[in-house]
Amino acid sequence: MKHMKSEDKLLVRALRGETLSRPPFWFMRQAGRCLPEFREIRAKAGGFLDLCYNPELATEVTLQPIRRFGMDAAILFADILLIPDGLGQPLDYIAGEGPVLEPIRNQAELSRLSMDGLHDKAGPVYETVARLKSELPENVTLIGFAGAPWTVAAYMVEGRGSRDHANVKEWAYGDPDGFGRLMDLLVVATVEYLSKQVDAGAEVVQLFDTWASALSEPAFQRWCLEPVQKIVEELRKRYPDLPIIGFPKGAGAGYANFAKTAGVDGVSLDWTVPLDWARDQVQPLVTVQGNLDPRLLVVGGKAMEAEARRILETLGQGPFIFNLGHGIVPETPPEHVARLSEILRG
C-alpha cells in the first residue's frame, strides 16, 4: 500500500491537467494554530524555529490535520524564512510580532550571506520530508515549499512584516543591479533548498509569493515572474516530472500572464480573483488552485458552504485543486474545517 505512485494520486493528476470528478483539496497552512493538538506540540517545542527544525515534531504537526480532516495533500511544516536563516541572516520570532531579522539593505550586508551553511542548517527540514514520505497515508501527496525570492527578499530587507515595503521597493526600484544580486542569491538558494526536499521525497513543490501585490507591473515582471521562471527552469532540468505550483498573491489581472509564462503546472489564486475570469483566462493555461476566503472558514455555516460550492461548480469543470485563497487564520473553529472537508470529500 505504501507504493502508490505519485502520478496516480489525485493532486498530481490534477496538476498534470486532468479534470477530476472529485477535485483534490488541501488548505494552506493547514498545520497550525487553529488546532489544539498543534498548540500543544508548539508549546513543547520551545520557539517557532525550534519546531521547524525538529523533524519528529514537525512531522507530527504536518500529520495532525491529515488525521483529522483527510486532505489529499500534506504540506511540509516549515517557514519561508528558513532560507535567510540558512544563508546566515539572524532570524527570530517574537510573540505577537512575528519574524524579526537583522535587515540587509546594501552590498556590504549582502556580502555576509553565504550558501555554505544552507544545507546544514536546513538538514532537519529535509529529514522531516523524509519522515513524512514514509509516514503519510499512501494516497496523500507530499508538498514541499519555499517562499518566492521577492517575498523572502521583502522580509530580508525590511527586517519584519511591512505594510508598504518601503525599503525593499526603494532598493529594487532605485538600484536594480544591486538588488538583483540579492535576488540571484535567492534564486540559487531556492533551487538548492527545493531540490533537497524533492530528493528527500517531496512530490510537488509550491512557491509562495505573498507580497507580489506590492510591485507595479514592470517590477512584478522582473522581481516576481522572472525569478520564478528561473527556479522552475532549473528544477525542470533536474526533475523533469516535478509538478510545481506558483502563488503570486494579489497579482490581479497579472495572473493570466503569470500562468502563461512562469512555466508552472498550477497557479494558486487568492480569494479576490473572480472565478469566471479565472476559468476563462487562467484555467485553459494551467491547473488552478483556490480560492475560498479564509475568513469564510471562520464564519462557517451557509455562507462558507455556498461559496465553497460556487467555487467547485465554477472551477471544477477543468483541472482544479480546492484550497483557500490564503492561509487558515488561528481563530478558525476546527469544526468548520471538518465540515468543509466533508463537503469536499463528496
Next chain:
Amino acid sequence: MKHMKSEDKLLVRALRGETLSRPPFWFMRQAGRCLPEFREIRAKAGGFLDLCYNPELATEVTLQPIRRFGMDAAILFADILLIPDGLGQPLDYIAGEGPVLEPIRNQAELSRLSMDGLHDKAGPVYETVARLKSELPENVTLIGFAGAPWTVAAYMVEGRGSRDHANVKEWAYGDPDGFGRLMDLLVVATVEYLSKQVDAGAEVVQLFDTWASALSEPAFQRWCLEPVQKIVEELRKRYPDLPIIGFPKGAGAGYANFAKTAGVDGVSLDWTVPLDWARDQVQPLVTVQGNLDPRLLVVGGKAMEAEARRILETLGQGPFIFNLGHGIVPETPPEHVARLSEILRG
C-alpha cells in the same frame, strides 16, 4: 477668467471620454505631509480633524500643491472618516497610529448613529469647497470626494486601520442583512454629503474604496460594487452631468466588471494593474486614471521617469488622467513631484 466652464477643463473633457494630446494630471493626497508648507499649517491647526473642519486652512492646504506644481485638478482637503464623524461615531486621530473610532459591531451600536447632525458637522467642509471654487485658478477642476461605503464601514467596524478586517468581514459574511443596514445608511449619507459638495462647487467627485481587495468576489459585488452603483444612480438623478470617478483599489481582474457596471465615468487604477490589460479591458469602457507606484515618486530619477512615460504612452492613446496608483507618501521629496509635474505638463 473665473468663468471657464467645467466642460472645457481638461479633467472634465477626459472624463467625458475625450482623448487629449496632453492628458490632465493630479496626484492622490496631493495636499499633504510631503510639503513643508502643509506641515506648518497642520501644526497651526491643532489636530488633523481641526484642519479638516477649518475652511480657511483646509482651503489653503488644498491650494498649496496647485501653486507649486500646477496640477489640472485640486481635490478638497478632507478625510473619508468625516461621514462616520457626522453620523455621530466618536472619531479621533492618534499620532503614529491614525484614526481611532469606537467600533460599531451590532444593531444596538448602529442605532446610535443618525443622519440628523451630518450637514451641521460637515458644514465647514462644504464651506471649504465654496471657498476653493472661488479661489482656484480658472483652468483647475475642483474634485470632491468621499470614501466608498465598504471602506468607511471597515473603519467604523474595526475601529482603526486593520490588516485582515476580521470583524467587518465576519459581520458582512455572517449577517449580511444586519450589516446591510449599516451599508444602506452609508449609501444615503454619502449621497447627501457629496450632493452638498456639488452644490458648493465640486465639479467632479471621486469615491475611494481603499479596502476593496479585502473581499472575495460575491462580497465585492454586494459590498463594493452595488453601493457605488446606488450612489452613482442617485447622484445622476440630481446632477445628470456630474463626472464620477470610482477607485476600487486592488480589484484586480474585477476592475473590468466594475468599469462595465458601476456607472462611473472614470476608474482609478492602483499600481498593480497591468497597463496593456487596462488599455484593452477597461479603457474601452471608461476613462482610466492612474497608476504610478507612489514609491517611484520617492525614488525619483530615471526609474520614475521611465515608468511615467510608459504609462503615458500606453494609456495616453485613449481617455486618460495621469495619477498615482495610491496616495503620495509623506517622505516623498517635493522636487520629485516637481519633476514629474514638469514631464506631465509636456
